[in-house]
Amino acid sequence: MEFASVISPMQVSELVETIEQGLAAYVPGRPDKFSALFSKAAFWKCVSAGKREGAILPKIALTEFQFPIAFDQNTVSRALRSGNTVCVSQLDKASAELRELCLAAEEALGFPGAASVHCYYSPPGTGFSFFHIDSGVAITLQLEGEKKWQYAERAAVPWSIRVGGYREGTRLEWFGDSDWEPKPGTVPSPQEQGFQERTLRPGDMLIIPPGVWHSACATDSTSLSLNLKLTAEPSIESILEVVRQACLVEERWRGPFPFASVEELRTGTISERARREVKERMLGVSQLIARMAENDGDVSRLWFRNFLGSQDNLRGSDDVELTDGDVVSIPPRVRPILSVAPDGTAALLGQGRIVHIHGKGVAGLLQEILRRRVFAISDVRSWRAAKGLDAAAIRKIALKLVGAGFLVKTPRTTTASKSVARQTRAARVARRTSRKAKG
Incomplete structure (x- = not known):
């Protein structure tokens, strides 16, 4: 499903402006608007397929206290029967369609961060019923059933990097570890800001920028909704x-x-x-x-x-050339996850992307790439993890990773590139010296 169709009739430029201004927005839609994107049947297919394939699984938890449970059909079914909302984080790891949605959203918005999809399966009367704020942009797509929302019109903590809320009465608490949180008394409460109520029905969309107070609870029917979450690093990090x-x-x-x-x-x-x-x-x-x-x-x-990756990366690996003298590196804010299927197929996941690489021994090579993070193409053949791979195979794997954005080609003319090359040569000399000493 095209990203433009998902957010229609809102235009991409309108969505960007809404997010940048920290304003919540409700967009009504047809009941069948998202039927081609996802459904309950697709949800259970993801759960069963994830267990069978042994891949890196989404995280799954119950209600507002985020109690973790196993990602398997029996456990999820019992949780729903017991009257708990099941929250599945990063469901795009288990769904090709949702991964494509993430990639399409990142590209269409030019978003300086990563997209992922969370799924909320809520029995009647359950949900995250306390007021809280999140650290990323949340674009909620109501698929089935109805859910009652309460939300402020604008952010109480613009571009918040913390998640917090009134989980227990009138005490505001901040969840998780972080090196920053708002000073006490500086965050207006939902009551001080004022909020509105809206019941989302199938086909409706609700945009909640980071730092906006909101709560949600299923009505008298079982609710299924997706949350397209956009998470960006603060500019100060760069x-x-x-x-x-x-x-x-x-x-x-x-x-x-x-x-x-x-x-x-x-x-x-x-x-x-x-x-x-x-x-x-x-x-x-x-x-x-x-x-x-x-x-x-x-x-x-x-x-x-x-x-965003380089222009070469956005075009794909067919437009990039790599030679033995090139230096490549994993971008500092990219943290790929290595997954190895039972048949030996290796996959790297991260930044809303996934790339599969087939072949004997490639899992070990990818693991070594993740460990080193920066290296010259010419050095790879000397790695123990690359034993059995020729230069052409190594370049092909590197090109695939460049095309997916997991590696970037470092221009040779920059000071940084020269520094990396010096470090690489020094490491190579050190390894040779060590081998001679042992010999």
Whole structure:
């Protein structure tokens, strides 16, 4: 099903504007609008097929406390009969149609992140009935039954990177681990913001940007809905990564701050020498950032490489050429998952993508690629994991990974590429020296 058809009559540009402004939006639809996309029959097919194939499975949990359960038909059936909403996260791992939807959404929106699909199977009267906010964009597609929603019109915490809510009465709590959460008293409550109620029926769509208060509960019928979730990294991550790489070139930033003296340790005071050193390094970083701001190319390229891939990657592997001298790497924000089927077929999953690679020994090679993350094509033949693979086979596998966005080709002319090449050569020399020493 085309992404444009999924969000119709809303246009892609309207959806982007709605998300960027942090506004919730309701879009009514025909009862059969999503019938070709997914159904209860498709849900149970995913559950049974996932167990049989032994692939990387979606995560599945019960109701608002997210109690994990097994991804198999008997367990899910018992959970539903006992009156629990079953939440299946990343169901696109078990459905080719939903994987295609994720890829189509990322491409159509030019979204700087990854799409995944969550599924909510709710018996009558169950759901996530307490007000909460999520950390990603949630595009809910109502497939079967009805679900009553309460939601604010705009984000209480724009572009929230935390999930939180009033799971227990009037106390706001934040779930999961993170290095940031809003300061107490800075987040308006749902009652302070005001909210509206809407009952979603088959074919309806509801857009909830990150940080918008909402709750949902099935009415007197069993509800089945999909949540197309769009998750993006904060832009500061790309900026910090470029700054870090630039700083590591210089010795003063690779080294630690001054060692503490005995007097400092005894009295618990910081010496003027240490304060001066800290100040000088902070000023140096600020000056570096100021220079980088005049030429934003490094940050822009990193953002494009991490989240959207290069133009070559978007076109596919047929348009990319790799030679033995090329250096490739896994983009820093890409965290592929390796799955090996019983027949030996290996697959990499991540960023809403999946690529299958057949052949004896490829699973070990992929595992080594994930471990190294950056390497020269010419080095692969020396890996123990690549034993039995010739140069043509290695290039073919690398091209497939480049085409899927799991690897990016590093331009040879950049400083970063030269640095990677030096590291690769140094590692090769070290391995040879080690082998000679053992011999």
